[in-house]
Amino acid sequence: MRDLDSFCEGLPSAASKVRWVECKSAMSPSRLPGLDLTLNPYQGCAHDCTYCYAPYLMRRERERWSEVSAKADLPRLLRAEASKRRGVIGLSTATDPYQPIEAGLRLTRRCLEELVRAQARVSVLTKSDLVVRDADLLMKLPKAEVGITITTSRDDLARIFEPGAPPPSRRLRALRELNEAGLDTYVFIGPIIPYVTDAGMDELMAAIVGSGCRRAMTDRLRLRPGMLARMTSRPGAEALGDDFAPLCSSEQYLAAMERMVSDRCAAHGLRVQNAF
Numbered sequence: 001m002r003d004l005d006s007f008c009e010g011l012p013s014a015a016s017k018v019r020w021v022e023c024k025s026a027m028s029p030s031r032l033p034g035l036d037l038t039l040n041p042y043q044g045c046a047h048d049c050t051y052c053y054a055p056y057l058m059r060r061e062r063e064r065w066s067e068v069s070a071k072a073d074l075p076r077l078l079r080a081e082a083s084k085r086r087g088v089i090g091l092s093t094a095t096d097p098y099q100p101i102e103a104g105l106r107l108t109r110r111c112l113e114e115l116v117r118a119q120a121r122v123s124v125l126t127k128s129d130l131v132v133r134d135a136d137l138l139m140k141l142p143k144a145e146v147g148i149t150i151t152t153s154r155d156d157l158a159r160i161f162e163p164g165a166p167p168p169s170r171r172l173r174a175l176r177e178l179n180e181a182g183l184d185t186y187v188f189i190g191p192i193i194p195y196v197t198d199a200g201m202d203e204l205m206a207a208i209v210g211s212g213c214r215r216a217m218t219d220r221l222r223l224r225p226g227m228l229a230r231m232t233s234r235p236g237a238e239a240l241g242d243d244f245a246p247l248c249s250s251e252q253y254l255a256a257m258e259r260m261v262s263d264r265c266a267a268h269g270l271r272v273q274n275a276f
């Protein structure tokens, strides 16, 4: 096992908590639509989005979700597995493959090198503009697609609920750069949050269309125990008003918001698909 200290210099403080873990296999079967296999280089996520439900699915302690573990053996295991297993590989589904530690660690990049070697089908989903660094490898993959998650065009609102992630302005710039590089992209608008996603919708649509992206996927807010309390206790959330919490709890309102976002995307010429 390697010492991570050298990787952590100059990275956000959460990175200093990264640990190595060993894994038995590189990929797992996926139950997500459009994906056959999942590949998660990390456990936990320093983006620390308040609405993240991955820790609930992974049965991880929510309070420790931002403590990141890196899968040490992944590139080696992937070399053996990638050429034997067929289908679209989701990179990644239970963490962000381009969270801050990846800038120094390059674990996701090393996995991509193996996937290029195997000429695998890959679908990336991230909230980070760091993905642009790997455009060279992604371009060498057959039919690779890259999704960028955006919940709002407003950097100030995103900071409330996605404290560790790059601001949407950087993600939208990344979307443009990926398209300019010739990659197939889509924007993942989700979770759709009352007073957050609908704020700056015109700017969001203009930026997506202006980036060259032609596809959108939408997803509604999916509350889990303790999640709403975590969201409303974030600094800045109080400015969203007293009806923010009730609206986040209303399935009817959330469904209406998702329809509204889908309609806006379609009106701007985007091909829209609901995530689940």
Ligand code: SF4
Pocket: 045, 046, 047, 048, 049, 051, 052, 053, 054, 094, 095, 096, 127, 165
């Ligand atoms: S980027 Fe994704 S995996 Fe990471 S905390 Fe946010 S929602 Fe969870």
